[in-house]
Structures are given as C-alpha cells and as structure tokens.
Amino acid sequence: MTELWDRPDAAVVLGSALVAMVLVLSRGIWRVSRNVVTIAHEGGHALFALLSGRRLSGITLHSDTSGVTVSRGRPTGFGMILTGFAGYVAPSLLGLGGAALVAADQIRPLLWGSTALLIAMLVMIRNVFGVISVVVTGAIVFAVSWFATVEVQNAFGYLFCWFLLLGGVRPVWELQRKRVRGRAPSSDADQLARLTGVPGTLWVLVFGAISLASLYFGGLLLLAV
Template sequence: MDKLWAHLVEAQPPPELWLVALSALAAFVIVAYRTSWQLTRGLVTIAHEGGHALVALLSRRRLQGIRLHSDTSGVTLTRGRPTGPGMVFTALAGYVAPSLLGLAGAWLTAQGRVTLLVWSVLLFLVCMLLLIRNLYGALILLATGGAVFALSMYAPDDVQMVVAQVAVWFLLFGGVRPILELRRKRRRGQAPDSDADQLARLTFLPGGFYVLFFLVVAAASVVGGAWLMLPAAVLPSL
C-alpha cells in the first residue's frame, strides 16, 4: 500500500508553456466545433450527472440511479423530500460539476500529480457505473473507463501529461457551453424542466438567476484553472 500510494502521489515535472497553451487550444476547438462537441459532449454529461449524484448522497437523499442517453442528455433519480436544502443543492450541482472537476484537475495537474488525477477519474467512473440504470449508460462508462485504465497502465508519463492537460481544459471549456445552450433554450421556451427552472420552483429566485450563477462559476473556473496551470509551466523556465 505504501508503494501504491507513493506511485499515486509521485509528481511529474510540469510541462512547458507551449504544451499547456497547445492543449488549451485543442480543447477549445473540440468544444467550439459543432461536430467534435456532439461527439464528446457525453463526457460533460457524465460529470454533470455525477455532480448531481454526489451531492444527493452528501445531502442524504436516496439515490435511485443514473441514466445516460445517446442524445448526450442524462438524468439522476433521487428519492426524498421534494423541497428543502438537500433538493436545492442537488439541483445546483449538475451544471457546475464539470467546471469544478476541471478546476480540481487543474490543481492536480499543476502539482504534477497526473497519476493521482487519472486514478481519481477512474474511481469516479467506477462509482458511477455501480449507479447506472440503462444499457447505453453502462456502455459509455465502460468505454470511457477502459480508455482511462489503458492510459494509466500503458501510456508513457509524457503522454499521460498531454492527455491530462487536454482533458482538464476540455472540462473547463466544456462546462461553459452547456450553460450558454441552456440560456438559449430557455429564451425559446424549450427547457421548462431544466435545473434552473426546477431551482426557481424550489426557491424564491428566478431561473435566470441560476443560469447566471452557473455561468459565473464556470467562467471563474476557467480563469482559476488557467491561473493554476500556466504559472506552473512558466515558473520553472524563469
């Protein structure tokens, strides 16, 4: 166990600035380009529903399961009081989860703890797999988890660092786009049961306030992630 822990927390040297910048550019293109976004958006949905599930458990709600659908949507089913703080925090967690996970990943990456980051993601996916309640969801989690496991076992440290950089930037940028899409859908009246509208029914604040809250958290996470990762790459070269 001591050797395993030492392996997990072993720090890799920080990447060069050009690699961090190139990883950020690659992730931004993936999120901004429509086709690549449709192919990868399901990863953001995993983080979104995982956020709901985690906060539901922390607030002592009974978690009935998670469903991930082929149209990149998802739903987390819980049981408990239909109102109250537990329900509010559970509804709040979804849209901010990808950004906050990206921020946590940025902190680990800046510390050089790439192995710990990869195995934390793998543990997160395994826990979600235990809660999944549909075949497509199970398949997408198995495929994602298998890719992460192969990365951790067979990829050289340099490759793991590059993939970690792109993945962290992807979560940071990918946490913003669904909120902008939600804003557009609400303006067209196409999302009456969104998380923001559920929160509006649970509290005295309008749904637009929660969309703004989601966006502020996502934007702050992008800034915070850049502040963590860019200095880590710049300082060793000074």
C-alpha cells in the first residue's frame, strides 16, 4: 500500500476502483451499467461461436439486461460447448486483458480495440435496443479515445477495467440465485449441463472461479503492488 500511495496516479487507481464498485453494487445503477456487461457476455458467445466454426446469425440485447446470441451449426460437440461457456467468463477475461494493457501503459490501444470490437458486434445486432446500447457504449469509448486528454483517458481506462473485472463477478452470483429459485432453466450453465453431463452448479463454480481469479490478477496489475 505504501508503494501504491507513492505512485502519482494513486488517486486515479483507487478512485476508479471505488466508482466501479458503486456501478456494480448499487442496485439502481447496476440496472443500467449491467448492459455493458451484457454486451461483453454476448460478444463472448459470438466470438467463440465464430472461432469454433459456427455461423453467427445475430445478437439480441434486451432492456432487462438479458441477451441472446444465435449461431448455426451442430447442436452438440466442442464448438457448442465452447460457445456456451464463453459468455459468463468474457467480461472478466476482457477486464484482465485490459488490465494488462493498462499496466503496459497502452491505454489508447485498449480504447481503440474496444471501439473496433463494438463496431464489429454492431453488424450482428438484431434489435433496436441492442443497436442503441452498442452505439452509445461505442460512442463513449471512441469520444474518450479521440477527444479526451491523456489524464482523462488514463482514468477512463482504469475505470473500464475495474468495472469489467468487478462486473464479471456479480452476474455469476445472480445466475446461481436464479437457478436455486428455478427461474433460469435454460441458463448457460444448464445448457452446458445438458451438453456435457456435468452438473450446472459445477459450471457456475467454474464461471465464478475464473471471474474471481481474473479480478485478483487484474487487480494486481492495476494496483501494480
């Protein structure tokens, strides 16, 4: 902590972490900010569907922060398993990758890369709310990368990574809570259970372990302790 406070950007690092916690933990704010996590979640499904050789049909983002990614191909097999697995871990892994770029002082490439991914995702969005969500998110990231000062870009980069790292954990907990109440019979974990025979609860534990590990290692990178 002493080394952290000796850093000239200590206030930015800790302040952005605090703001990200508010965005994730505040129930009212989370209803809005969770849309960014949903974009990352569905983007993870879409990316790994393509990487596994499936044909991507479209992505729908709903105002209740849920989403659906439709791809065509074999209904079983490794490609389908990989596609189903990618959603809940995507925000955390993106946050970890972003933290690595921030630690390497590559914040502008992080912002440009994020903008490019959002533009690529926009092509596959199939509903109005989804288009608005992606366009607004992309416009904010692009505006910061193009018009903001270096100081603002640095602060935004830290906030962006902290939010994905923290925001990747909460949906996993929400998922299991819904499953316990019988409100998520077709969740990613339950679909994976049907595909693999591995219990859905175990898949939730795997999601949680990856999210928490990403938060830990990403946090170390951002804090540079």
